[in-house]
Amino acid sequence: MESTDLGWRALLRRQWPLACALVFFLASELFSEQGSWWQAPGSVVVAVLAVLAPRRPFDAALAAATAVAASSVVLLVAGTAAGVPVVSGLVISETAAVMAITAVAVRQASPVRAVVSVVVLVAVSAATLWVRPNYWAAEWPDYRPELWQQLFGGGVLLALSVGTGLYFRARDRERSTAVRAEVVAAQHAERMALARELHDVVAHYVTGIVVHAQAAQAVPAAAQEVLPIIVHSGNEALTAMRRLVGTLRGAEADAPAPAATSDLADDVRGVVAESDQPVRLRLDLPVAVPPSLGRSVLRLVQESLTNSRKHAGGVSRVDVSVTVADGQVHVVVADDGRERRAAPVGGSGGYGLIGMRERVELLGGEFGAGPRAGGGWEVRASLPIGG
Template sequence: MLFDLGIALGCALVPAMTLEASAEPSTLAWLAVYLVLCLATVVRRRWPAVLGAAVVVGAPVHLLMPTLLTYLLPGVCLYAVARYGRSRLVLALLSVAIVVRLAAARAVLFESDAVSGMLWHIPGEALFLAAPVVLGLYTRARVMVLENLRDKAERLEREQHLMAWRARMEERTRIAREMHDVVAHRVSLMVIHAGAIEVTEGVPEQATRSARLVGEIGRQAVEELREVLAVLRPDKEQAEEAAPRSPQPTLDDLSVLVEQSRTAGMNVDVTFSGARRPLDPGCERTAYRLVQEALTNIHKHAGEGATARVHVRYEPDTLHVAVENDAPTGPAYAPLPSGGHGLTGLRERVTVLGGVFDAGPRADGGFRVSAALPTKETTP
């Protein structure tokens, strides 16, 4: 807008500064018309053809003849028509009309024979006005080329993102398939062998209970593995087919989890304090996973006969969960494979909910895992 105002004021001030003080009233009237047309160049981008037609009809070009300032306003209008106009026919008609208008005005003022003088001046006028027309057409073509290149670059970028997304979907599908084939197959074999031990005659009762527990845990692991891998499947039908059919675990399921640990030989004490109430599913599920991961780590590192304490405390706006164990008193179990991401995953779960997570060794050689989770009550 500032540039357009500068163009309009420049076109208007040049003839005003060259006007003599003793100008006649008719000259002042023509100058007023010229100034209006100059100020109208502000809208040349929106209505270039209308402005060009107004210049052809009413521009008093004779005021600036024979100087080069004569071509200032017509040149600006023709450049606008060539740059912003939609019709090449309109550009050609306006260009011819302005050239004829300037040649006729020059012939009337400076030639004795108006007709022959006009024909004589037409090539010169066309030469002067060809520059803004060519410049406008070039600028328009250049802008169109740049826009096409920009659109092409954006389209290629979208196609590249789409190809990358497809590659990720294919990789996720392959990972899900391989994890299901490998992990589920191995765990299924464990469940089958545990079931075989359970029905074998002559097996001690303790071994039978352990085999039954291994089978239950294995079946739960396979089911949870399928639920997790369903997220990696891009196919909607596969995702719906693999969607969980049972509710996610909550704090009400802690008794089952603790009983499994006790059956495996761990001494587990569970205490609840505060007014128990139903909480939002995310908080309940995170608290359950924290206890599950902490008991699993105790199984791995504290050895046989380890003692663990689980404390769940309800407060008006916070749920505190703590799991700790004493220093190991016996040899640990055979080393189990571990990715080392269990506590890191718990920290991320708690942080996402806006809670505080803490895990580390105690002074007496034990270990403690705790979290404070913000709570939101839900309707039972």
């Protein structure tokens, strides 16, 4: 037995128009001159089942068919007509309820159960024409609907019910496909964001550890000076890893994600100082930069300096420029080194420039990177402050 896991509040919000309509039909039948109280219990049961059908459509269809059959037997034994029939022997409240249940079963049930539900409801509804006492014979002896009229009317209502169910079934399928596509896109974006964070932050500190360890090997006397730097870089890398693992596990990280402060200039100076490279820094920030944008600026500077340390040899100067002009933050990082012939520290996955380009384009900016005319490498990015 399938269930849509529809809560009672959600069911009420979804079904109240149908419930109100069925209550109106029931009241109209019971308090009219043509109505029969013998028919009331069965009509009420079928109406309630129609309102609850979205929770268990197949069960509701079978129960409604049973209720209609039982009501027909009661009317036969009592020898009284149910009231003015709409189609076959069903009155308007029963007809509306059966149509609603049919539409819900076609919309929500599996194909096999949907077919079984429709067949059972149609068979029981058709049987009421012969089981229930003939209303027309008692009220208007000269009038009796032809069989083709019953078939035509029933066919139209059946087509309307099944068509409605199929329409909403297709809509549900399209909505489900769209939701799945959105989930996949969100997961992909989250993976890309985590990949950029892993590359920009963790790889930065690990590269620093390897470079300083190599320096200590080359100059043993400098070991005592670089060991504190290695320890600091290792702790920062572990902190970043814990944060990323916490994000992947859906929990809050042990430490907040590094973010830009209100003073981007100081943040850039800190990143430059941590790089331990011969940097000539130029800052021109006459207006405040939002922290969210400042963090991306820091990542660009940090990754560019890391690439310079990994891929360039014989670097004597790295020019870092962070300026604001024309409503944009302009970042330029250029070195005068030459390309290393040996493999860079830690290898190269080729994701650094890709990550920087993605970060800039997501913010609506422009990115460019390539060799300089006079030798070395240059990274340029422009990010709109209002983006």
